[in-house]
Amino acid sequence: MSDEKSFHMTPDEFRRYGHTVVDWIADYHSRIESFPVLSQVKPGEIRASLPADPPAHGEPFDILMKDVENLILPGVTHWQSPNFFAYFPCNASGPGILGDLLSSGLGVQGMLWSTSPACTELETHVLDWLVTMLGLPDKFLSSSTGGGVIQDTASSAALCALLAARERATNYISNKKGCDGRIVAYVSTQTHSSLQKAAMIAGIGVDNLRSIEVDENFAMRPDLLARQIEADKRAGLVPSFVCATVGTTSSNAMDPIAEIARVAHQHNLWLHVDAAMSGTAALCPEFRPLQKGVELAESYNFNPHKWMFTNFDCNCFWVADRKALIQTLSILPEYLRNQATESGAVIDYRDWHIQLGRRFRSLKLWFVIRHYGVEGLQHHIRRHVELAQQFAGWVRNDKHFELAAPAPLNLVCFRHKAGDAANQTIMDRLNRSGDLFLTHTKLNGKLTLRLCVGQTNTQARHVERAWQRIREEADKLTAVA
Amino acid sequence: MSDEKSFHMTPDEFRRYGHTVVDWIADYHSRIESFPVLSQVKPGEIRASLPADPPAHGEPFDILMKDVENLILPGVTHWQSPNFFAYFPCNASGPGILGDLLSSGLGVQGMLWSTSPACTELETHVLDWLVTMLGLPDKFLSSSTGGGVIQDTASSAALCALLAARERATNYISNKKGCDGRIVAYVSTQTHSSLQKAAMIAGIGVDNLRSIEVDENFAMRPDLLARQIEADKRAGLVPSFVCATVGTTSSNAMDPIAEIARVAHQHNLWLHVDAAMSGTAALCPEFRPLQKGVELAESYNFNPHKWMFTNFDCNCFWVADRKALIQTLSILPEYLRNQATESGAVIDYRDWHIQLGRRFRSLKLWFVIRHYGVEGLQHHIRRHVELAQQFAGWVRNDKHFELAAPAPLNLVCFRHKAGDAANQTIMDRLNRSGDLFLTHTKLNGKLTLRLCVGQTNTQARHVERAWQRIREEADKLTAVA
Numbered sequence: 001m002s003d004e005k006s007f008h009m010t011p012d013e014f015r016r017y018g019h020t021v022v023d024w025i026a027d028y029h030s031r032i033e034s035f036p037v038l039s040q041v042k043p044g045e046i047r048a049s050l051p052a053d054p055p056a057h058g059e060p061f062d063i064l065m066k067d068v069e070n071l072i073l074p075g076v077t078h079w080q081s082p083n084f085f086a087y088f089p090c091n092a093s094g095p096g097i098l099g100d101l102l103s104s105g106l107g108v109q110g111m112l113w114s115t116s117p118a119c120t121e122l123e124t125h126v127l128d129w130l131v132t133m134l135g136l137p138d139k140f141l142s143s144s145t146g147g148g149v150i151q152d153t154a155s156s157a158a159l160c161a162l163l164a165a166r167e168r169a170t171n172y173i174s175n176k177k178g179c180d181g182r183i184v185a186y187v188s189t190q191t192h193s194s195l196q197k198a199a200m201i202a203g204i205g206v207d208n209l210r211s212i213e214v215d216e217n218f219a220m221r222p223d224l225l226a227r228q229i230e231a232d233k234r235a236g237l238v239p240s241f242v243c244a245t246v247g248t249t250s251s252n253a254m255d256p257i258a259e260i261a262r263v264a265h266q267h268n269l270w271l272h273v274d275a276a277m278s279g280t281a282a283l284c285p286e287f288r289p290l291q292k293g294v295e296l297a298e299s300y301n302f303n304p305h306k307w308m309f310t311n312f313d314c315n316c317f318w319v320a321d322r323k324a325l326i327q328t329l330s331i332l333p334e335y336l337r338n339q340a341t342e343s344g345a346v347i348d349y350r351d352w353h354i355q356l357g358r359r360f361r362s363l364k365l366w367f368v369i370r371h372y373g374v375e376g377l378q379h380h381i382r383r384h385v386e387l388a389q390q391f392a393g394w395v396r397n398d399k400h401f402e403l404a405a406p407a408p409l410n411l412v413c414f415r416h417k418a419g420d421a422a423n424q425t426i427m428d429r430l431n432r433s434g435d436l437f438l439t440h441t442k443l444n445g446k447l448t449l450r451l452c453v454g455q456t457n458t459q460a461r462h463v464e465r466a467w468q469r470i471r472e473e474a475d476k477l478t479a480v481a
Numbered sequence: 482m483s484d485e486k487s488f489h490m491t492p493d494e495f496r497r498y499g500h501t502v503v504d505w506i507a508d509y510h511s512r513i514e515s516f517p518v519l520s521q522v523k524p525g526e527i528r529a530s531l532p533a534d535p536p537a538h539g540e541p542f543d544i545l546m547k548d549v550e551n552l553i554l555p556g557v558t559h560w561q562s563p564n565f566f567a568y569f570p571c572n573a574s575g576p577g578i579l580g581d582l583l584s585s586g587l588g589v590q591g592m593l594w595s596t597s598p599a600c601t602e603l604e605t606h607v608l609d610w611l612v613t614m615l616g617l618p619d620k621f622l623s624s625s626t627g628g629g630v631i632q633d634t635a636s637s638a639a640l641c642a643l644l645a646a647r648e649r650a651t652n653y654i655s656n657k658k659g660c661d662g663r664i665v666a667y668v669s670t671q672t673h674s675s676l677q678k679a680a681m682i683a684g685i686g687v688d689n690l691r692s693i694e695v696d697e698n699f700a701m702r703p704d705l706l707a708r709q710i711e712a713d714k715r716a717g718l719v720p721s722f723v724c725a726t727v728g729t730t731s732s733n734a735m736d737p738i739a740e741i742a743r744v745a746h747q748h749n750l751w752l753h754v755d756a757a758m759s760g761t762a763a764l765c766p767e768f769r770p771l772q773k774g775v776e777l778a779e780s781y782n783f784n785p786h787k788w789m790f791t792n793f794d795c796n797c798f799w800v801a802d803r804k805a806l807i808q809t810l811s812i813l814p815e816y817l818r819n820q821a822t823e824s825g826a827v828i829d830y831r832d833w834h835i836q837l838g839r840r841f842r843s844l845k846l847w848f849v850i851r852h853y854g855v856e857g858l859q860h861h862i863r864r865h866v867e868l869a870q871q872f873a874g875w876v877r878n879d880k881h882f883e884l885a886a887p888a889p890l891n892l893v894c895f896r897h898k899a900g901d902a903a904n905q906t907i908m909d910r911l912n913r914s915g916d917l918f919l920t921h922t923k924l925n926g927k928l929t930l931r932l933c934v935g936q937t938n939t940q941a942r943h944v945e946r947a948w949q950r951i952r953e954e955a956d957k958l959t960a961v962a
Binding site for chain 2: 005012015018027030038047053055058064068071074075076078080090093095097098104106108113115117121122124125129155156159173177179181182183192205206249332333340354363370371377441442
């Protein structure tokens with residue numbers, strides 16, 4: 001095909017090496033349980049194995065793959081292992097990976113409708129599907145006043161929500177003015193740290209981000225929220241935004257959305273609901289009561305890249321009033337002008353997020369939904385919740401352990417009764433063993449272990465084995481003591 | 482392997498379908514010239530072809546692939562076509578796509594060093610390589626006070642730079658305060674619109690973003706910058722940030738970095754250099770004089786996803802003082818605490834950008850650099866510049882056309898001498914024909930066509946054909962008139 005000297009990979013080479021990579025990934029997933037879940041390398045060890053200088057000349061593809069196997073793999077923490085119970089999951093699946101591969105192969109950049117209409121329209125379509133699938137309110141549908149967009153992460157979605165709220169309360173942007181220190185935003189002490197980061201970025205300042213205290217279940221107290229808003233208004237400040245969480249990162253606490261919404265709307269605040277992991281549970285009607293009141297939110301988001309088998313990154317973000325979002329983030333230089341945009345008949349997603357450029361991310365989400373069907377997704381979510389509940393039951397019935405928080409879904413917060421040092425030792429030893437990976441939090445000042453069931457291939461035997469290993473390490477403690 | 486009912490794709494199915502997708506992509510690239518470059522669908526056409534409801538049950542993979550072919554492909558604008566000359570390129574390559582596929586397959590989330598040490602260390606390593614490859618200053622090396630990080634886009638990198646500058650000038654974040662309307666930032670009238678968006682997001686306000694006038698080559702005038710800064714200081718404002726561009730989006734203008742740096746540093750401003758597309762040219766020593774003065778910048782970024790064969794998204798962002806960036810963006814909730822972070826011996830890239838979560842993006846960049854070697858990358862960059870220069874020569878020698886700006890590299894801004902309506906007609910007809918895709922800008926108030934040579938497989942015959950088609954459409958104009 002080429003009439004000129006070229007260093008490019010030919011289509012035939014791409015075919016050959018592509019098959020190699022696909023096979024490598026299939027093999028990787030088949031042998032993933034043979035690796036320590038948490039990488040055991042020391043700081044600097046991976047870099048030390050790499051050549052100091054970039055290659056002057058191209059290298060054969062098989063050398064690259066050998067280096068992935070020998071140099072990179074030891075430095076990988078295996079997020080896709082069924083023994084990964086840390087943080088929140090970041091699960092993936094065959095259809096998700098292959099949809100993403102297609103996106104890379106097509107290589108389109110969907111900043112405007114016209115730069116690839118399918119990239120925009122499939123995204124709108126799939127996000128409308130998800131409104132139905134998750135039982136979200138109709139106002140989030142693109143056929144209503146709202147609509148959905150794929151963001152990279154819940155951090156970015158929260159920032160966009162906060163910016164739209166800032167704008168609605170102040171018209172800073174339409175007035176071309178900078179912030180003046182009067183905006184106040186509200187979260188709970190348990191809200192994800194990305195909200196603090198968003199406040200820092202948006203020029204609101206952490207002093208004006210109020211952390212409302214929580215109840216005994218780590219859920220925001222609407223009465224304290226109301227009291228704080230009133231105090232702030234009396235002080236001449238401008239309360240503008242509150243974030244409620246469906247399943248906090250620390251303990252999976254469920255904020256009372258309906259009560260928070262009542263307070264928020266009495267004072268004209270923008271209510272953002274962060275359901276980063278737990279939003280996926282709403283695929284199953286029986287879990288929807290956990291996010292009762294979601295129909296009152298101005299914006300909502302969850303991450304299919306956490307618990308819905310869609311590889312990172314893929315966050316779904318909806319707003320009830322798309323104009324409010326677009327007015328906040330829209331820019332239109334001459335070199336982006338085009339007839340479709342001027343006609344007003346299309347969505348240009350560049351005005352829905354921080355970045356200008358964007359990948360064709362809806363492909364992987366579409367593939368996941370179509371491969372599993374609603375039925376398949378529900379099956380696996382229910383199974384994960386069931387496994388976590390089983391684990392919670394074992395903890396409850398063990399005299400050395402206790403639950404540290406309610407476990408409404410797939411995250412169990414628990415601790416050994418012997419105190420912080422014991423729990424730290426148990427966790428460190430388990431993670432160093434490579435058999436599983438757990439992380440921790442602090443609840444009521446006490447070190448608490450977290451076990452989150454959400455990896456694609458986690459089955460009963462993995463959770464059983466985790467509990468067995470936890471008790472083994474606990475027994476060693478007792479033996480030493 | 483499974484001891485439970487499952488809707489997951491098995492490793493063997495993944496292998497089979499994975500080969501199918503790889504082959505589809507290889508075929509797509511082989512037949513890409515048979516498609517109209519700009520998608521010809523009407524608004525809503527793609528959505529109308531999709532089922533209104535999500536599937537209750539899973540569907541076979543070959544149906545998904547048929548739908549990609551029949552329903553999605555007509556809505557794709559073919560960014561990877563060698564006849565794509567619009568905007569800036571977003572080029573991709575076999576090794577880039579396969580490196581990205583590996584990243585999806587490994588499915589790690591690199592927010593912390595410990596969540597996959599290789600994800601962090603390979604990124605640091607490759608960004609150090611690029612400092613050498615591009616002739617950037619040593620202060621951007623991780624072994625110095627600075628360092629590099631992969632961001633999604635130049636928009637996000639610019640926002641981070643602006644935030645770090647805001648913090649250095651005011652300590653808003655360390656003092657937990659919101660913005661107070663005194664910060665001023667400087668760009669030129671030709672700077673990318675993402676800087677305006679960044680100022681809006683950061684609470685600085687567009688009124689406090691000064692657009693400095695440019696000279697006859699569309700480059701920022703340092704004398705006017707100095708005058709504006711002095712006026713702002715006299716007015717009690719706080720000048721804090723200036724962005725210089727290596728190759729503006731509109732016309733590929735080169736701001737005089739060294740002179741801007743002298744003014745910036747006299748007044749203690751943070752100098753950010755945006756080299757989104759044209760930074761890649763610095764792979765070739767002969768093009769480095771275009772960014773003379775880059776050693777004086779506080780931060781710098783370019784996009785391997787534009788012109789360095791690394792599929793979207795991949796932006797490389799360096800700072801001279803990493804502490805300034807980290808202090809601006811760092812948050813550390815309990816659930817992210819870990820020994821490696823506390824030791825201070827590692828980089829946690831979550832503190833280097835807006836998001837918390839992150840993909841293993843350095844894999845694709847590493848694959849590209851190793852596949853091509855410095856030699857291969859240089860070859861293709863030189864060839865693109867040569868082709869664009871050849872095109873500029875044809876324009877210069879044609880009595881109906883004129884160059885609208887200097888063409889220092891691979892972007893040619895030109896216009897038919899018959900005025901705006903003629904140029905609009907030529908562009909619309911070319912784009913509707915599907916033979917090639919061009920976009921426009923305005924320079925000195927006149928509609929100007931842009932031809933950017935940067936697609937992976939663009940060769941002499943494609944540029945020759947583009948020029949032939951442009952003249953054909955111009956001839957038709959004359960015939961009618």
